[in-house]
Amino acid sequence: KAGVTQTPRYLIKTRGQQVTLSCSPISGHRSVSWYQQTPGQGLQFLFEYFSETQRNKGNFPGRFSGRQFSNSRSEMNVSTLELGDSALYLCASSILAGDGETQYFGPGTRLLVL
Amino acid sequence: AQSVTQLDSHVSVSEGTPVLLRCNYSSSYSPSLFWYVQHPNKGLQLLLKYTSAATLVKGINGFEAEFKKSETSFHLTKPSAHMSDAAEYFCVVSDTLINTGTASKLTFGTGTRLQVTL
Numbered sequence: 001k002a003g004v005t006q007t008p009r010y011l012i013k014t015r016g017q018q019v020t021l022s023c024s025p026i027s028g029h030r031s032v033s034w035y036q037q038t039p040g041q042g043l044q045f046l047f048e049y050f051s052e053t054q055r056n057k058g059n060f061p062g063r064f065s066g067r068q069f070s071n072s073r074s075e076m077n078v079s080t081l082e083l084g085d086s087a088l089y090l091c092a093s094s095i096l097a098g099d100g101e102t103q104y105f106g107p108g109t110r111l112l113v114l
Numbered sequence: 115a116q117s118v119t120q121l122d123s124h125v126s127v128s129e130g131t132p133v134l135l136r137c138n139y140s141s142s143y144s145p146s147l148f149w150y151v152q153h154p155n156k157g158l159q160l161l162l163k164y165t166s167a168a169t170l171v172k173g174i175n176g177f178e179a180e181f182k183k184s185e186t187s188f189h190l191t192k193p194s195a196h197m198s199d200a201a202e203y204f205c206v207v208s209d210t211l212i213n214t215g216t217a218s219k220l221t222f223g224t225g226t227r228l229q230v231t232l
Contacts (some may be wrong), residue, residue, distance in 0.1 A: 004157075033220070043204065043222035056219050090157060092220075100146050100165040101208075103220060105158040 001027060004093050004106035012112045018079040021109045025072050025093030031055075032074040033103060034066060037088040046089075049074055078111075086113045116141045116207045120223035128231050133192040135226045137205030140186065147188045148206040148220070149179055158204065164188065175199070200230045 005024045013019050025032050033056075034046040045058040049068035066076040072093070078085055088110050092103035121136040139145060146165045150158040162173025169181045179190045188205060205223040 035220075035222075042224050045219055045221070048219065058219075092158075099163070099167060102148070102160060102163055104160065105150070107157040 004091055004104055006089075006091050006106040006109050008109060009107065010110050010112075012114065013081050014114050015081055015083060017081050018077060019081060019111060020075055020077045021089055021091075021111075023074045023076075023091030023093075023106060025074070025091075026095075026104055029093035029095045029104075030072050031094045031101070032068055032072065033092045033094070034074070034076050035090045035092065036060075037090060037108070038084075038086070043090070046076065081113045083113050086111060116145065116221045118205050118207050118221055118223035120203075120205050120226050122226050123224065124227045124229065126229040126231060127195045129197055130194050133190070133195045133199065133228065135190040135203050135205075135228065137188045137190065137223060138186050139188060139205070139207045141207055146208045147179075147181060148208070149173065149177070149188075149190050150204045150206060152202045152204065152225075154201070161190070161203075195228075195230045197230050197232075200228055202227050 007022045031050045033048040035043050037043045046060055047054055047066050048056040052068045063079045068074045088108045090105050090108045092105045094101045094103040117140045119138045127133055148163045149161040151161050152158050161177050162171045164171045164181045172178045177192045179188055181188050202225045204225050206220050208220050
């Protein structure tokens with residue numbers, strides 16, 4: 001089974017621009033979560049989508065948004081980019097099984113804001 | 115609220131010697147606990163998970179972890195380190211949501227960088 005895929009893998013933007021990142025979950029997984037990883041703040045939860053609905057949200061400003069499509073693919077958007085948005089953005093998909101829910105991560109999208 | 119504390123930011127071991135990465139957690143509910151590993155410029159790979167079935171959990175690549183409720187700990191061990199084990203390791207907690215029975219938000223520790231020397 002193919003793993004979680006994220007596109008693009010690398011991205012360079014300038015301040016003020018907006019960016020859209022894409023995540024394709026493992027086949028059959030309906031939940032998709034997004035995380036931001038920076039050297040200073042570590043790994044922080046952004047939001048989680050399940051069946052096209054945002055089920056959980058972290059403490060990020062409204063410039064960060066996401067959505068999920070009927071095929072479970074998800075996108076996240078960051079508007080009005082700031083230098084501090086430079087980070088590795090990780091997507092994870094999960095499915096509920098007998099032993100609970102486990103998140104499987106993609107390789108990430110590395111965003112550099114200049 | 116849930117939280118995780120990884121007690122060491124950096125651990126250095128010689129190849130062939132045991133590995134111990136320490137983790138303490140805090141959780142309001144019945145927690146699910148995980149260890150993930152991240153190699154340089156890679157995503158996160160699941161090493162193992164605990165979900166109350168057994169307190170000693172075996173994972174991939176010879177790693178295992180023991181859940182100790184009385185100590186609120188979930189330390190990761192490996193009997194013999196290999197050079198390929200050099201990476202960043204994250205202890206992660208996920209509260210089980212009472213109503214749904216699913217855990218959907220992960221809280222990460224700050225990570226422990228494991229260095230393996232010859």
